[in-house]
Amino acid sequence: MLKRVLVGAAAPVLALVLALVITMVILLLAGNSVSAFLTTLFSAPAPRNLVNIINNASVLYLSALAAAIGFRMNLFNIGVEGQYRVAVFAAAAFCGQNVLPGVLNVIAAFVIAIAAGAGWAAIAGVLKVTRGVSEVISTIMLNAIAVSLTAYFLRKWGLTVGNSLQTRSVPHDSWVPGLDLIPGAPNQILGLSVLALIAGIGYAVVLNRTRFGFELRATGASATAAVASGIDVRRMVVYAMLLSGGVAALVGLPLLFGDTHSYSTTFQAGLGFSGIAVALLGRNHPLGIAAGALLFAYLTEQSSLLEIDAGISNDIVSITQGVLVLSVVVAYAVVGRYRRAAEQRSVAEQLAPADARTEAVA
């Protein structure tokens, strides 16, 4: 057991070291101070930064879970980006109308967001099962369409505030209050960060403890074997897309109800793609993803200090993150191949004397 955990952790740790080494080489080539980079990056975060890390990690976690649901059955939902945008736009547009009071408004917004996100994802799922369109291509197309479509609706019905267009603000009584968990921090943890915790537990239970989860994993492991054992793979594709889109819909909600209170042209973008990276980093495992999300959020938060404290562009951290993802997938591929080869060898060794015996008898 311990050995398995060690082997499992070896790949990401090696990849992290490699990513840092490559980052340092780039810094050296660009003529920056490596020691300043390291001391800034590994300095203990202040309470304020800690809160930011937790907030950022929780939305990344949701995004990564959405991608991971697809990955577990070999379905590449590249469209988390578009799904959360459509969803948070729909939720913001509804909440701004102020038709329901207080908490009811929030609940209704959740339903609408999930319906929108799942529906947007379902387009890709249905196209895949009915017309054989690769979900990779269709979700990429749907991402771009989502951006244009929300921009169109904003232009048509949105309010102009300063330089940006936005939906009507969520009324005060529907704001979700923040949490004061970190002592001494001037800012609060987003109230809806708990969604990440709930979704993570839900993900673990559904995948490992239910029939649906089993069928999903079985389809991912081998679609032909799944068909042979009576699983309706086409239905599973649509369900998995719906579920993935539904979780993607949650990504923007903590920000909407706890921070921005409206959807605007400047609403945080790119969470979907970072989520994919985090899911790859965490091997689609609920705890692995959590570690990945915290690591990504930590790197991003600490990078904001780089510019001030060390005079290094904070974009250097995106290089670290990118290299990390690429080296982690390569490391997993190499470790996986090594493990398979070792298994084959040990099986062969066990079988070899048996073969010799049967031959002797013959």
Added chain:
Amino acid sequence: MTIANDALTPERAAPAPRRRTRRVPIWAWLLVAFVLVSFARVITGSDELDSAGTLREAIVATVPIMLAALAGLWSERAGVVNIGLEGMMILGTIGAGYFGYFYGPWQGVIAAMIFGAIGGALHALATVVFNVDHIVSGVAINIMAVGVAAFLADTWFSGLQGGGPTQSPPIDPPAQVELAGVADWAKTVEDKHWFVVSDLASVLGALTRDLSSLTVLALIMVVATYYLLWRTSFGLRLRSCGESPQAAETLGVDVYRFKIVAVLVSGAIAGLAGGFIVLVGAGLYQNGITGGRGYIGLAAMIFGNWRTGGLLIGSALFGYTDALQLRAGGGAVHALLIVVAIVLLVYGIYLLRRGSRRPGVITVVAAVLFAAWFFLTDEVPADFTRMTPYVATLFVLAFAAQRLRMPAADGLGYRKGEAG
């Protein structure tokens, strides 16, 4: 979501009639499209629809998409799916920005190709050598490229006169090709606004003034790609790696080598696409200047059925609508609606006569809807024009999937010795 369906339906099947078939050559389709656009210009009176100026911008908008599609073609014909096109383009933009500014435009071009090829090398290393999933590797390269370009831009351009942490100072473009006499003559004919004749003149005008030598190079690359991939034994071997690597292996083809070469070339061409945006399109480097054109290129390639002629039509279509929107606004794009309606109507009648009842009826209904859209509104919102490439690709994929054929082993892993 009903919104999605409403938004998708009006655009449907617009590209369908332009799909490449074996019997009708490309130039015939182009000619028909040309006459129709000319017709739309005459009846709506929006002369900007195909003025030399618009066409010039359309060429500038088309070339990066076309090069990205070409890059995708190289890689996917060898069986490696390349979602990392966008990232390789981004690497190309920063290479072109730095070397273009400090050393000169042609050094910028070469640097763009080298930077792109570095992205391609990473993709090849991950997918071919380590057998990592192609999509995963591509996504990782896209994430990384954004960071690399932003970091390098901050390092290189901060504090320069006219530059800043996110953009370079203006960069000189490569030389332009110009035939002033022909261009002036073409301009006089164009200004007469004759049916078809003036439109031909504006095409001539667009090609003889302010035509970048990089555009000419890009077109040569398309022709060269066609020749290399479909008319040489090198190309046959490369394509065989995309169709059936095991079979290629048994015939003595070094599949790894061909795949690596293909992905490297793909990266270099994608880098050039980025370089073109910087050197010819914008005249400077800026963070995020590619604006998802790598993905549009991917769409154009699929739209074009993984063939050079097809991707040329796809990227021209996407580049043209984009440029028209920018130059002439929603009013000119609006004039195209009637073209789409006519094309759909003819295609629908053709389908009905051939006996395909349901698709025929759907196409005719779509034609009526487009005509209604044309007569009931005055312009097409920019957001709709912007999503046209993506919607068109989705519809081509959804309704013409039987006629599209991607390389059989595209995106599949391959290990040497599998053939047994």
